[in-house]
Amino acid sequence: TSDHLRHVESMATMPSGAGNISHLNAIILGESLASEENDLVFPSDHFSRQAHVSSPQQYLEMYKRSIEDPAGFWSDIASTFFWKQKWGKPVYSENLDIRKGDIRIEWFKGGLTNICYNCLDTNVEAGLGDKIAFYWEGNDLGVDATLTYTQLLHNVCQLANYLKDVGVKKGDAVVVYLPMLMELPITMLACARIGAVHSVVFAGFSAESLAQRIVDCKPKVVITCNAVKRGSKVIHLKDIVDAALIKSSESGVSVDICLTYENQSAMKRESTKWLEGRDVCWQDVIPKYPTTCAVEWVDAEDPLFLLYTSGSTGKPKGVLHTTGGYMVYAATTFKYAFDYKSSDIYWCTADCGWITGHSYVTYGPLLNGATAVLYEGAPNYPDPGRCWDVVDKYKVTIFYTAPTLVRSLMRDSDEYVTRYSRKSLRVLGSVGEPINPSAWRWFFNVVGDSKCPISDTWWQTETGGFMITPLPGAWPQKPGSATFPFFGVQAVIVDEKGVEIEGECSGYLCVKSSWPGAFRTLYGDHERYETTYFKPFPGYYFSGDGCSRDKDGYHWLTGRVDDVINVSGHRIGTAEVESALVSHPQCAEAAVVGVEHEFGDEIPAGNWVGLSGCWVGEWLYKISKKNFHKIMTEGEQQLSLSLEISEYLCCYGPPSPSSSLSPPFIFSSSMTDSFAAMVSQVKGQGIYAFVTLVEGVPYSEELRKSLILAVRKQIGPFAAPDKIHWAPGLPKTRSGKIMRRILRKIASRQLDELGDTSTLAEPNVVDQLIALADV
Numbered sequence: 001t002s003d004h005l006r007h008v009e010s011m012a013t014m015p016s017g018a019g020n021i022s023h024l025n026a027i028i029l030g031e032s033l034a035s036e037e038n039d040l041v042f043p044s045d046h047f048s049r050q051a052h053v054s055s056p057q058q059y060l061e062m063y064k065r066s067i068e069d070p071a072g073f074w075s076d077i078a079s080t081f082f083w084k085q086k087w088g089k090p091v092y093s094e095n096l097d098i099r100k101g102d103i104r105i106e107w108f109k110g111g112l113t114n115i116c117y118n119c120l121d122t123n124v125e126a127g128l129g130d131k132i133a134f135y136w137e138g139n140d141l142g143v144d145a146t147l148t149y150t151q152l153l154h155n156v157c158q159l160a161n162y163l164k165d166v167g168v169k170k171g172d173a174v175v176v177y178l179p180m181l182m183e184l185p186i187t188m189l190a191c192a193r194i195g196a197v198h199s200v201v202f203a204g205f206s207a208e209s210l211a212q213r214i215v216d217c218k219p220k221v222v223i224t225c226n227a228v229k230r231g232s233k234v235i236h237l238k239d240i241v242d243a244a245l246i247k248s249s250e251s252g253v254s255v256d257i258c259l260t261y262e263n264q265s266a267m268k269r270e271s272t273k274w275l276e277g278r279d280v281c282w283q284d285v286i287p288k289y290p291t292t293c294a295v296e297w298v299d300a301e302d303p304l305f306l307l308y309t310s311g312s313t314g315k316p317k318g319v320l321h322t323t324g325g326y327m328v329y330a331a332t333t334f335k336y337a338f339d340y341k342s343s344d345i346y347w348c349t350a351d352c353g354w355i356t357g358h359s360y361v362t363y364g365p366l367l368n369g370a371t372a373v374l375y376e377g378a379p380n381y382p383d384p385g386r387c388w389d390v391v392d393k394y395k396v397t398i399f400y401t402a403p404t405l406v407r408s409l410m411r412d413s414d415e416y417v418t419r420y421s422r423k424s425l426r427v428l429g430s431v432g433e434p435i436n437p438s439a440w441r442w443f444f445n446v447v448g449d450s451k452c453p454i455s456d457t458w459w460q461t462e463t464g465g466f467m468i469t470p471l472p473g474a475w476p477q478k479p480g481s482a483t484f485p486f487f488g489v490q491a492v493i494v495d496e497k498g499v500e501i502e503g504e505c506s507g508y509l510c511v512k513s514s515w516p517g518a519f520r521t522l523y524g525d526h527e528r529y530e531t532t533y534f535k536p537f538p539g540y541y542f543s544g545d546g547c548s549r550d551k552d553g554y555h556w557l558t559g560r561v562d563d564v565i566n567v568s569g570h571r572i573g574t575a576e577v578e579s580a581l582v583s584h585p586q587c588a589e590a591a592v593v594g595v596e597h598e599f600g601d602e603i604p605a606g607n608w609v610g611l612s613g614c615w616v617g618e619w620l621y622k623i624s625k626k627n628f629h630k631i632m633t634e635g636e637q638q639l640s641l642s643l644e645i646s647e648y649l650c651c652y653g654p655p656s657p658s659s660s661l662s663p664p665f666i667f668s669s670s671m672t673d674s675f676a677a678m679v680s681q682v683k684g685q686g687i688y689a690f691v692t693l694v695e696g697v698p699y700s701e702e703l704r705k706s707l708i709l710a711v712r713k714q715i716g717p718f719a720a721p722d723k724i725h726w727a728p729g730l731p732k733t734r735s736g737k738i739m740r741r742i743l744r745k746i747a748s749r750q751l752d753e754l755g756d757t758s759t760l761a762e763p764n765v766v767d768q769l770i771a772l773a774d775v
């Protein structure tokens with residue numbers, strides 16, 4: 001058993017007064033956590049008493065069983081789902097040790113089920129047919145809709161029948177490029193119903209990225225919509241899909257059907273371009289299909305979906321999740337981490353284009369028969385109070401979002417929050433990146449009126465569901481800590497040599513044994529799966545994250561330790577950005593690093609920050625407006641620059657291909673530090689690119705813009721570098737390896753911490769780089 005388990009055990013066996021559970025909490029924790037007192041936030045008695053897990057002891061008992069008897073623990077839970085045929089023996093089998101052969105994870109093999117059936121049919125049969133499954137809130141005020149479980153089932157069946165009719169079979173891939181319309185979860189569920197594998201691509205990705213994903217998984221059908229409104233901007237998604245389909249067919253992958261939903265509030269069908277023979281209008285065909293559709297029973301280990309995510313090298317990885325284990329895990333984590341009850345109204349602000357939208361917008365909530373809010377628009381539109389307006393409108397009880405949103409909203413007046421009642425709220429959640437304590441406190445005190453526990457859930461696309469998370473009624477929280485592992489998760493911290501370290505420590509976060517929601521492979525590349533995740537520390541799944549554990553056993557995530565950058569919760573591989581940059585004819589070489597931003601005092605010098613078009617832009621506008629004018633009027637900035645920037649910042653979401661705006665804008669060196677501070681605090685991490693130009697090409701502002709544009713085009717606006725640092729050469733070892741450690745130090749201007757540069761092939765490269773830092 002893990003160090004953690006021993007630690008919890010020692011805490012739980014301390015003498016205590018029986019009876020009142022919260023009182024017990026206080027005794028146990030009060031003694032062992034005394035020195036941290038100021039940092040502890042206890043759940044109220046009232047909350048703990050009603051919670052699924054009310055005390056450390058109860059967590060411990062369940063956790064202990066889940067580790068000592070995973071088969072028993074998880075099959076008890078799995079038995080509460082519908083299985084056409086029960087799984088065989090063993091309940092699970094695994095090999096996570098690369099030294100012992102191929103990596104393999106299987107749960108509930110031989111069991112036949114269907115996740116769509118478990119999301120919809122079982123709930124309808126249990127009498128929840130008239131319960132609201134989704135409240136849909138449109139981008140514009142006053143535009144909304146609802147779907148009950150029965151209606152959702154009918155819509156799903158119609159689409160499933162259509163897909164079958166056009167020849168989509170079990171195991172076939174369907175690519176989905178949709179915004180947050182009800183049609184997005186409907187599509188996911190329809191695929192699942194017939195055993196097709198959905199691959200949702202976030203609708204902020206460029207045509208190039210979409211094409212790359214289409215080429216990789218070769219779908220028969222692509223499903224999209226003509227356009228979507230985000231804030232005050234219309235984004236023409238169909239144009240992006242059209243461009244992607246041209247590109248993919250150039251690579252030999254042609255798609256037969258492009259099913260396009262007409263999103264009337266954004267764009268009329270007359271203005272949509274239709275390609276005869278390929279494009280089908282959703283509204284023309286889907287409503288004609290029957291509202292019942294037989295379920296395709298699939299093996300627990302049959303694939304459910306692919307979701308591409310950035311890695312530290314090469315092209316995006318197609319993370320593959322299978323059906324049975326994922327289903328059980330997504331549902332169970334949802335229930336416990338949010339302390340979900342049937343009376344809850346749940347809202348997760350994530351887009352279904354990311355894993356959070358898969359597990360905790362679509363599957364987790366529906367598997368629990370929950371009512372969820374689906375929001376189409378930008379969370380600060382038309383003003384920064386929109387989220388709380390939505391919370392009040394639907395009486396949201398559980399609100400799950402990302403630190404980047406919290407940080408951006410806390411820049412505006414609290415009045416945007418306090419003018420709404422928010423009294424329905426009882427649990428808050430955070431995901432995507434570490435939440436800094438000051439954002440945590442604002443979220444807790446201002447948004448949650450100091451009464452809602454925050455579930456800071458650490459997990460990944462690969463893990464399928466929460467891995468380290470508070471159970472809101474069980475433990476006191478420490479702002480900024482994701483607390484303890486979920487049931488069945490043996491989280492360990494290892495040193496560089498892959499040796500587990502115990503007690504208070506910091507190192508690399510790994511997992512020692514499988515859990516039902518784990519991904520099973522990378523699509524079409526099992527070798528890369530093994531190399532990336534299981535070779536770095538043999539015997540363990542390696543998360544790519546750094547983590548420390550304090551003396552009380554709480555876990556503190558410290559961010560990625562590999563070449564993946566986390567910008568506002570979006571994972572971006574440095575290698576992808578580099579390859580986009582070098583595709584530019586005038587770029588000879590590029591090296592990209594992430595720049596960490598300390599929250600609070602230590603913000604790097606102000607002149608490097610550039611805003612690039614990205615979804616982040618929509619937050620930035622609000623944050624900046626206040627301070628922006630101040631900066632602009634105080635400084636000697638020309639008005640034109642200020643207009644340019646504010647206009648750009650007004651643009652919500654990525655500009656459409658036809659947009660006349662051509663971000664990004666690089667702030668000149670007279671830009672004040674405080675603005676840089678605002679920007680960096682929102683993003684958490686920035687993308688910093690060192691670029692070596694082709695011999696003889698001079699540096700220019702124009703070239704800088706066109707390099708950034710290359711990245712926007714190839715990956716998507718959210719991946720645009722914040723800074724291009726001209727580099728006559730890059731620091732390399734004699735064997736030609738780029739010394740990123742040195743580049744990171746230069747990027748964050750920690751010039752006195754460059755370390756030993758004597759092993760460089762050309763040590764004077766470093767001085768040249770430093771000299772060009774502000775050019």
Ligand code: WTA
Nearest residue numbers: 431432433434456457458459460461557560
């Ligand atoms: C980071 C998102 C700290 C982490 C679900 C991880 C977090 C990566 C947290 C996965 C959190 C996510 N605290 N860091 N609560 N949640 N991360 O695949 O670096 O998009 O490895 O999955 O986000 O990002 P992904």
